[in-house]
Amino acid sequence: MDTSYDTPVDPLEHARLLKRVHAAVLAGDRTRQKPRSVIFESWRRSLDAGVAPDLGPPPVAFDDSRLDDIRRQHPLARWVPMLRQTLLDGTGGTDQVMIITDVDGTILWREGHPRTCRDADRVHLAEGTGWAETAIGTNAMGTTLVTGTPVQIHSAEHLVRTYHSWTCAACPVRDPDTGALLGAIDLSGPLRSMHPALLALVVAAGRMVENELRWRQLASDEVFRQRNEHRLAQGAALLSPGGRVIASAPEAGVVPGQRIGIDGAFRLDDGEPAELEPLDGGYLLRAGRRRVRQRPRLSLELLGEGVPAATVDGVRHELSLRHAEILALLSLHPGGLSAERLALLLHGERGNPTTVRVEIHRIRNALGRHVVETRPYRIAANVDSDLLALREALDSGDDEAVIDRAGLLLPDSESAAIRAERDELLASLRDRVLGAGNPELLWRFANTGAGRDDLEVLERARDSMAADAPYRNALETRLRWLLEEDD
Incomplete structure (x- = not known):
């Protein structure tokens, strides 16, 4: 924690020190003790916004009649029970209140022991009130949303004197898809409840929510990819609703993970225009015709008891079993696979992405670097194979083709x-x-x-x-x- 003073162990002694620092700094007096840099910068921002140290209660952003509807629509709503169990159980549920805000610092949820909630009500630390720095000055919720980093604020580190009897720790929560702030998670309580572990607990809870959001995003990406892989023709890419590339053909000029602005006319990095087509759950990007180059032709022999083989533009290459497995899996996933995903499919939990990268390097050396491309690993050729032909025959009901x-x-x-x-x-x-x-x-x-x-x-x-x-x-x-x- 950033300190510009020697922090006493006792919370009440610490609070007395902070009040002396608070009074001296705001009075313009010279003092050996200085506030932490994060606090000093927050005070400066708050004072510039017109927040006075003797300011009254925070503003009411919306009343109870709107609160339920706003909470239902907020992306953190589904994680409130998990946070309640993690934060309130983790602190014994006695001295702290759990607070969750939106991105503007408005309190959407506040839960905790009835006694602490009553104390919070007396200082208007309540649902529906706004705790942005510009509204109520330095506080853990508002400051963490400004800095984008976890912060712990104790007693007179709050700019407004009303909150000098409180201690709080907060961390921001971000959307893993867009990186945008969703809100803040906070633990607040009376001075005596201050403990360095509170900040670590809040940060762990925030990371847990972000991880859950990330797993849901990955699952949604996979569903979207599987539903639309057939659209990945030359020069095409699949984008998330926020413009993140989920999968792409080599000629698209974009790679998975890259973020693309989806407002207005879109152009690739080289200035070439591209089209965006809305899909259920995202977008399809199509690169301009000039980008599409001649692709190699790859034919795979993967069925039966003979030696598997790959023929590239008329040149036949016999394949080892491992290379045949990799090419079979890539042919079944035209949108591409990461090294980690490919290792899992090949070897299960024992899979090693490094081994996969070595094998891909060997395949590219043998067949040509434009046949299999990276980021993610994918077949960049026009591919036909006996495996895909059999699947198509089964789908079409062509019994003769099936038997052949x-x-x-x-x-x-x-x-x-x-x-x-x-x-x-x-x-x-x-x-x-x-x-x-x-x-x-x-x-x-x-x-x-x-x-x-x-x-x-x-x-x-x-x-x-x-x-x-x-x-x-x-x-x-x-x-x-x-x-x-x-x-």
């Missing part, structure tokens, strides 16, 4: 994400083939890696064939072998 492409996705892979995709594709394949009841389709599926050892598929194929069908004996033999292995 039927195969297990990277059958040797132990990656949880790859296994989940493989199992989902296999279930869809079985449902389609078994539901069709077509002997030819059943026989062809029974001769793929996906259906070769499937008892139900083999039995259904056998039962759908005539007794003298040429493939029936082969099916009977394979069934007998599988049943003997089970025994």
Whole structure:
């Protein structure tokens, strides 16, 4: 804590020292003891705003008739129960009141022990009153909103003498998406309740709220991304309602995390115009046509028991299993993946982002730096793959195309994400083939890696064939072998 005086341990002794400093500074007297810089600057701002040390009560920003509606609409409303439990339980609930303000310093919630609340009422520390520095001078809530940093203010560090019998600690809360202030969280109480840990407790509560807001933002980003990934064509990007880039194609000229002004005509950094299309939950940005360059063509072979491969502009490259897994996951997430997310999908909680970065570097060296780009990791080529073709065939109901492409996705892979995709594709394949009841389709599926050892598929194929069908004996033999292995 910034101090320009030796801080006594006893709160009452500290208050007496602060009152001497307060009187001397405001009288213009020379004094060895000086207020902390954060307090001195706040006093200067408050006096410049016309706040007098003998000022009366704070202004009423709005009355009880409006309070409920305003509180319901405030972004901190859902976290009040959590803050109540954290702050009031954390202080024993006896000497402190918990206060939550809006960004203007108006008190929206005040809760605590009835005795302390009655004391607060006597000095108009009440819901609906305005505690901005410009309204009531130096106080923890108003000062933290001006400085944007946590602050603890004790006794005569308040400019207005009415509050010299109070101590308070507050910290700002910010929107993790825009960085804008949402309000302040404060603990206030009588002089005797001062303790250095109060500021740490308030800061911890504020960070907890910001973390919850951040997780909700990430979850919302992921829903928005999944719902709109198909829009990420050349030169396109998905933006949050506040203009933060959530996902982008390489040619868009913006990267995830970058913030874009969404008011008026938008231009990229090089001056090129771009279009913004409103979407449910955000925006779609489209770069101008001049930015779009020729993309490489990437073809992936990921299904079946052969060696996986990638063909770039006609040049074929055999892939290691790990590189095939990475390219498979990137092809399924065209908006891109961070190193942390890719490591989690590949290895679960044991995943190491550093290992992923090394493998991506090797892939880019092998296939070309314009095939896979970074920030986030994503395929920047026009991609086609047997995996995507199979998914499209299943979606379209084209049974012939389904059978032509039927195969297990990277059958040797132990990656949880790859296994989940493989199992989902296999279930869809079985449902389609078994539901069709077509002997030819059943026989062809029974001769793929996906259906070769499937008892139900083999039995259904056998039962759908005539007794003298040429493939029936082969099916009977394979069934007998599988049943003997089970025994």
